[in-house]
Amino acid sequence: MDAIILQVLNGLDKGSAYALIALGLTLIFGTLGVVNFAHGALFMLGAFCAVTLNAILRLSTETIDPSRTDFLGNPLKVKTPYVENWFGPEIGGAMIEWSVPLAIVFAIPVMVAVGIATERGLIKYFYKRPHADQILVTFGLAIVLQEIIKYFFGANPIPTPAPDAFIGSFDFGALVGMEAGTIIYPYWRLVYFAFAAIVIGAVFAFLQYTTFGMVVRAGMADRETVGLLGINIDKRFTIMFAIAACVAGLAGVMYAPINSPNYHMGMDFLVLSFVVVVVGGMGSLPGAVAAGFLLGILESFASMSQVVNLLPGINQIIIYLVAIIILLTRPRGLLGRKGVMEG
Secondary structure: HHHHHHHHHHHHHHHHHHHHHHHHHHHHHHOOOOOOHHHHHEEEEEEEHHHHHHHHHOOOOOOOOEEOOOOOOEEEEEEEEHHHHHHHHHHHHHHHOOHHHHHHHHHHHHHHHHHHHHHHHHHHHOOOOHHHHHHHHHHHHHHHHHHHHHHHHHHOOOOOOOOOOHEEEEEEHOOOOOOOOOOOOEHHHHHHHHHHHHHHHHHHHHHHHHHHHHHHHHHHHHHHHHHHHOOOOHHHHHHHHHHHHHHHHHHHHHHHOOOOOOOOOOHHHHHHHHHHHEEEEEEHHHHHHHHHHHHHHHHHHHHHHHHHHOOOOOHHHHHHHHHHHHHHHHHOOOOOOOOOOOO
């Protein structure tokens, strides 16, 4: 039982990342009809927003401390972060320690700007082009963004620690009435799952209960009719692209302590996220979220040593096997609309 609960938790952790990225992909495909292969790069940019803010907060000034000397009796040079000089050691130190959560505030305007610039500068010219053209141009954009990050930050992963309050593990076994120490799970992974649930809930609430969201949902169903009503649907779709970019970026920010950011992390998640979107149903937001968590849990169980010993390599292909089975039996995906991906 403890192994099953642990794998479910691992699956929810992976599924949270898949669901957040797939949610943004589905928003773009459902509203704009664009297959965006640069979406994984937006996830990567979000992670590097956390890296950048952490580096900014750690910028230091060098001073001489006469009260401290080296073995020769010379005064030591001490590096003090600027934020500690400006706000004091306690507040400045807390800002550095909590740089990842603070990066959420930093990443939102950055990702919104990137999303608007991408949609207005590139994507809008490919709305009526074949999906193959969209894939090629957005995949090219992803490579460009990847190489820019590699140029400025290097090829090696950059550790970005979580706040000290969330370093360590939670005794989940004791919480559910099992023997203490049977199920130990990292705090930050639980935080990530909770964060993903909040973001997903906020997106669905925005689309369901706001006038803007209702117009967008109507545009997803029938863009031409909404346009004939005098509504500037193009402007709203630009905003939706920015929101989708922001969702991917925030997913990357909070994932930085789990997997040290590197320039190819977006590509690592991109293919899996597209599989999630297809399994859930192209254009279906609930389907993207459900498939994300479902495939995350299946991948987690397939990674168990007992399963890998019985079926070597199954953990590497389980998601694709499930995708093949679902698409053979239900071409539109789990919750896809009729006519989408059906010949």
